[in-house]
Amino acid sequence: MIFKNKQTRTRRAFLRELGDRVAILGVFLSGLDKLAFSSQENQNTVLITVKIADYPQLEKVGGFVLFKDTPAGELLVVRSGDEQFDAMSNVCPHKQCHVEVKSPKLIKCPCHGSTYQIDGTYVKGPSKQSLKKFRTIVEAGVIKVNAS
Numbered sequence: 451m452i453f454k455n456k457q458t459r460t461r462r463a464f465l466r467e468l469g470d471r472v473a474i475l476g477v478f479l480s481g482l483d484k485l486a487f488s489s490q491e492n493q494n495t496v497l498i499t500v501k502i503a504d505y506p507q508l509e510k511v512g513g514f515v516l517f518k519d520t521p522a523g524e525l526l527v528v529r530s531g532d533e534q535f536d537a538m539s540n541v542c543p544h545k546q547c548h549v550e551v552k553s554p555k556l557i558k559c560p561c562h563g564s565t566y567q568i569d570g571t572y573v574k575g576p577s578k579q580s581l582k583k584f585r586t587i588v589e590a591g592v593i594k595v596n597a598s
Contacts, residue, residue, distance in 0.1 A: 498537075500527055500593040508535070508593075512554020512568060516540060522584065522597035524548065526557075530569040537584040537595040538570035544577035557581070 498520055500508075507513040514528040524540035528551070542549050547561035557566040564575030572580040585596040 498522070498525065498595040498597050500595065502588075502591050502593060510554070512551075514551050514568075520597060522595075525584070525595065525597065526551070526570075526581075527586075527593060527595070528568050530567075533588070534569075535586050535588055535593050536569045537586050537593070537597070539582035539584075541582075542577055543579040543581070544575070549581065 498517070500515070500517075502508050505513075505515045507515060508527070508529050511529050511531060514526060517525045517527065522539070525537055526540045526549070527535060527537045530536045540548050542559035542561065542564055544559065544564055545561055547559050549557050549559050549564075549566065551568070552558045555568050557568060557570065558564070559575065559577065562576050564577035565573040566581055567573055570581035570583050572578065587594045587596075
């Protein structure tokens, strides 16, 4: 028998444990060790680290990198100033379409035309909200994103 000790667990605890095990299996099977970003989790914080040197597109203002498989979902990291990096969701809050970087100063939703500044701040369109932003810190050539 697989379960020798009967433990009383809530459904939520069971599903959380099951999700953790499936995630571990997914990481193992997909070879995510080849990606140039990493994430660390504790009870309250998910920290994603991005080495700037691994992404030449982040060398110029307006450059960006899209990370598709992060604990925060699709994460857009942009260089919005000489020493400024911003991280935000790649999903428009209006109808949950994936936004696109159109220029070094402009992000646009292709579904309904909402427009955002390169740092994710709402400009115009049906969304009426900025893109979800995540706190970033840059230290020693590494962008640390609090994706909680």
